Amino acid sequence: xxxxxxxxxxxxxxxxxxKRYLIVDDFVGIRQLLREALRNLxxxxxxxxxxxxxxxxLLARTHYDVVLCDFNxxxxxxxxxxxxxxxxxxxxxxxxxxxxxxxxxxxxxVMGAAEHQPEAYLIKPITEGVxxxxxxxxxxxxxxxxxxxxxxxxxxYLRAARxxxxxxxxxxxxxxxxxxxxxxLLLKAGEPEKARVVFEQVLEQRDYNWARTGLGKIRMANxxxxxxxxxxxxxxxxxxxxxxxxDQLAKSLELMGKSQEACDVLEKAAKLSPNxxxxxxxxGQAALKVGNIPLAEKAFRKCIAIGEYSIMKTADAYFGLARxxxxxxxxxxxxxxxxxxxxxxxxxxxxxxxxITEGLVYHESGxxxxxxxxxxxxxxxxGADPVRPDIPTCMEMATLLFAVGVKDAPxxxxxxxxxxxxxxxxxxxxxxxxxxxxxxxxxxxxxxxxARKEAADMMNKGxxxxxxxxxxEAVAWMREARRALPNNLRIxxxxxxxxxxxxQEHGYDDALMAEANDVLMYVDRIAPGQQRFAQxxxxxxxxxxxxxxxxxxxxxxxxxxxxxxxxxxxxN
Amino acid sequence: MEDHGGSPELFLFLASTVHDMKNSISVLSGTxxxxxxxxxxxxxxxxxxxxxxxxxxxxxxxxNDKLIQLLALYKEVGKPSYPYDPNAVxxxxxxxxxxxxxxxxxxxxxxxxxxxxxxxLIWTFDEDLVIGVLLHAINNAxxxxxxxxxxxxxxxxGWLELxxxxxxxxxxxxxxxxxxxxxGGAPVDFASNSTGLGLYFSSEVAKMHRHRGRAGSVHLENGxxxxxxxxxxxxx
Numbered sequence: 001x002x003x004x005x006x007x008x009x010x011x012x013x014x015x016x017x018x019k020r021y022l023i024v025d026d027f028v029g030i031r032q033l034l035r036e037a038l039r040n041l042x043x044x045x046x047x048x049x050x051x052x053x054x055x056x057x058l059l060a061r062t063h064y065d066v067v068l069c070d071f072n073x074x075x076x077x078x079x080x081x082x083x084x085x086x087x088x089x090x091x092x093x094x095x096x097x098x099x100x101x102x103x104x105x106x107x108x109x110v111m112g113a114a115e116h117q118p119e120a121y122l123i124k125p126i127t128e129g130v131x132x133x134x135x136x137x138x139x140x141x142x143x144x145x146x147x148x149x150x151x152x153x154x155x156x157y158l159r160a161a162r163x164x165x166x167x168x169x170x171x172x173x174x175x176x177x178x179x180x181x182x183x184x185l186l187l188k189a190g191e192p193e194k195a196r197v198v199f200e201q202v203l204e205q206r207d208y209n210w211a212r213t214g215l216g217k218i219r220m221a222n223x224x225x226x227x228x229x230x231x232x233x234x235x236x237x238x239x240x241x242x243x244x245x246x247d248q249l250a251k252s253l254e255l256m257g258k259s260q261e262a263c264d265v266l267e268k269a270a271k272l273s274p275n276x277x278x279x280x281x282x283x284g285q286a287a288l289k290v291g292n293i294p295l296a297e298k299a300f301r302k303c304i305a306i307g308e309y310s311i312m313k314t315a316d317a318y319f320g321l322a323r324x325x326x327x328x329x330x331x332x333x334x335x336x337x338x339x340x341x342x343x344x345x346x347x348x349x350x351x352x353x354x355x356i357t358e359g360l361v362y363h364e365s366g367x368x369x370x371x372x373x374x375x376x377x378x379x380x381x382x383g384a385d386p387v388r389p390d391i392p393t394c395m396e397m398a399t400l401l402f403a404v405g406v407k408d409a410p411x412x413x414x415x416x417x418x419x420x421x422x423x424x425x426x427x428x429x430x431x432x433x434x435x436x437x438x439x440x441x442x443x444x445x446x447x448x449x450x451a452r453k454e455a456a457d458m459m460n461k462g463x464x465x466x467x468x469x470x471x472x473e474a475v476a477w478m479r480e481a482r483r484a485l486p487n488n489l490r491i492x493x494x495x496x497x498x499x500x501x502x503x504q505e506h507g508y509d510d511a512l513m514a515e516a517n518d519v520l521m522y523v524d525r526i527a528p529g530q531q532r533f534a535q536x537x538x539x540x541x542x543x544x545x546x547x548x549x550x551x552x553x554x555x556x557x558x559x560x561x562x563x564x565x566x567x568x569x570x571x572n
Numbered sequence: 573m574e575d576h577g578g579s580p581e582l583f584l585f586l587a588s589t590v591h592d593m594k595n596s597i598s599v600l601s602g603t604x605x606x607x608x609x610x611x612x613x614x615x616x617x618x619x620x621x622x623x624x625x626x627x628x629x630x631x632x633x634x635x636n637d638k639l640i641q642l643l644a645l646y647k648e649v650g651k652p653s654y655p656y657d658p659n660a661v662x663x664x665x666x667x668x669x670x671x672x673x674x675x676x677x678x679x680x681x682x683x684x685x686x687x688x689x690x691x692x693l694i695w696t697f698d699e700d701l702v703i704g705v706l707l708h709a710i711n712n713a714x715x716x717x718x719x720x721x722x723x724x725x726x727x728x729x730g731w732l733e734l735x736x737x738x739x740x741x742x743x744x745x746x747x748x749x750x751x752x753x754x755x756g757g758a759p760v761d762f763a764s765n766s767t768g769l770g771l772y773f774s775s776e777v778a779k780m781h782r783h784r785g786r787a788g789s790v791h792l793e794n795g796x797x798x799x800x801x802x803x804x805x806x807x808x
Contacts, residue, residue, distance in 0.1 A: 030599065127672050
């Protein structure tokens with residue numbers, strides 16, 4: 001009966017002795033202790049770092065299989081920031097293990113939505129037995145998730161979701177984790193109904209906060225904002241540490257037009273977990289929106305302060321704080337902030353956004369002459385570079401340019417937005433509103449109609465070529481259409497679908513395969529979570545390694561269902 | 573953590589001091605474990621330093637235990653919850669980790685530790701919190717047992733029952749009363765009963781575990797299979 005003596009048995013088939021280890025702790029005694037513990041497991045290759053910065057240098061130089069990193073590292077980056085940066089910079093491979101060491105059970109460990117979570121936590125004092133048990137556990141779990149992770153990296157979400165099912169039936173202890181993964185994959189694949197079934201299946205077993213929050217997210221996506229709000233609210237009542245629920249609650253309130261309440265919720269969340277850069281940024285932006293300038297200032301300043309050592313730091317906080325300064329009639333500090341943002345951050349649209357913010361700052365502080373000058377400069381910048389920023393930035397820019405009296409550039413911007421989103425009625429309504437505000441209602445309506453028609457015509461021509469069997473011409477035409485309308489989802493999807501048809505009918509071709517893949521990856525970047533994306537990635541994956549003739553035959557039954565949408569022809 | 577109304581600076585200072593102390597204690601207990609593990613022929617050797625070292629290890633464990641409670645309690649004064657993160661846990665792994673944490677101390681004091689559990693049992697709970705509670709109970713048993721401690725974990729009527737038993741003289745009446753009072757919902761008077769702190773902490777951890785309208789609980793008894801003190805944690 002005395003089973004305890006087996007506790008330090010060697011591991012289930014893994015050689016911990018040959019792995020490369022990194023120990024990160026600012027306390028030399030702890031480093032020695034951990035090194036001793038690892039040596040007793042047989043480890044030979046052990047490096048040490050006394051600070052977050054030192055750890056980053058080592059992580060960039062060497063690939064480590066196992067990192068033991070303390071959460072509190074004194075001055076500089078903390079353990080979480082080291083982890084985030086290592087993940088974002090791809091210094092860790094999917095097979096490497098990250099163990100966070102901490103003096104206590106931390107709030108951070110139950111934050112829910114945090115994207116860059118360690119694989120395990122170790123609470124001091126750490127003994128060899130616990131270290132080994134947790135190492136083995138992470139390793140076994142990684143084996144179970146290996147294929148799923150691979151499919152995930154390939155963005156083949158539907159296959160990954162099926163793999164979760166296969167693994168769940170054999171691995172009772174990881175069943176819940178696998179179901180959680182499956183539900184997230186289904187959400188990513190644009191299958192919220194199927195994800196809902198999984199969340200409900202989990203909740204039959206036990207009341208997990210993440211599952212209830214997941215259900216709330218689906219309700220929110222379905223437009224049931226009040227039901228979603230209640231769901232998030234009840235999660236918080238149950239566990240006030242489940243931060244993800246606060247962020248989602250704020251989102252649902254925002255969608256119901258309750259900006260003030262949304263801001264209050266974010267303020268509470270930021271109090272509970274003040275060291276998240278994105279949360280402080282969201283709080284700042286929400287406070288700016290409701291006109292709570294002191295709160296916005298506090299949030300943006302905090303965001304900048306905690307971002308100092310974080311790879312998550314963002315130019316948004318500088319732009320936001322500049323707006324705050326503008327409202328406080330301090331354009332001088334605003335301009336300094338914009339200068340810092342331009343010095344410290346890079347990005348395609350950064351200069352453009354800095355100029356927009358400058359114009360807004362002048363406009364809001366009543367300096368209309370300088371605001372107009374910024375507007376003119378912005379117009380010149382737009383003329384010099386054909387690449388347009390993301391849609392919200394375009395809308396913001398058009399609003400500003402109209403406000404300062406520029407006309408042609410904002411009209412061009414809004415037509416660009418319309419052409420690239422010709423079937424998004426909610427967005428087109430907003431575009432119309434901007435025209436209305438600029439006292440160009442009628443003209444705007446005509447411009448929108450013309451831009452929509454232009455996009456629809458382009459797409460329809462491709463569909464017609466495809467329908468009449470001229471696949472080569474259809475592919476070429478859709479390339480043109482993409483060049484003209486680089487961010488139109490319908491055109492991008494049809495383009496990918498026509499490329500897939502070509503591959504299916506005329507056989508595998510490296511270049512076309514790569515082109516289809518590029519188009520889909522681009523779609524996923526500008527608009528994640530689309531159902532058609534997941535379906536097409538699956539079709540593409542089936543075509544990948546020069547498919548045998550039989551499977552081509554099977555696949556040909558498919559295009560009907562997933563065919564290029566014929567609808568646009570009737571749209572106008 | 574910043575919502576401690578009055579004095580966030582004081583809290584941060586206390587928390588960082590405790591972190592610092594825990595580092596030192598980790599080093600102390602780690603060093604002691606290494607010394608005890610490498611002592612020649614221990615514990616048969618009648619070297620007086622050996623039992624003294626064992627006692628030092630016990631005391632460092634105790635200090636660490638208290639610091640964990642201090643941190644958790646200080647952060648949560650008047651609030652309903654600690655950070656709570658339930659997951660499916662294999663009971664076998666739970667036992668392995670407990671045994672590994674206590675092995676050297678148990679060996680050094682020649683205490684026999686038996687564990688009894690169904691090897692394929694899986695339960696959902698916050699592993700770190702439950703390990704903390706059980707380590708505290710085992711540490712306590714080490715202090716009072718003559719030479720045997722028994723850990724048994726089993727499912728009973730939809731509950732997970734975890735029992736730590738010893739063959740010592742059992743809990744004094746005041747402790748049994750404090751235990752019973754906790755389940756009756758009575759607040760612990762820390763001023764008059766400092767021994768209740770660990771019990772209060774354990775009870776709070778137990779209560780955080782809720783499932784289908786039932787909450788976990790902590791009980792103290794005398795008797796059991798070994799005739800001494802029995803600490804019982806029940807989880808839904």
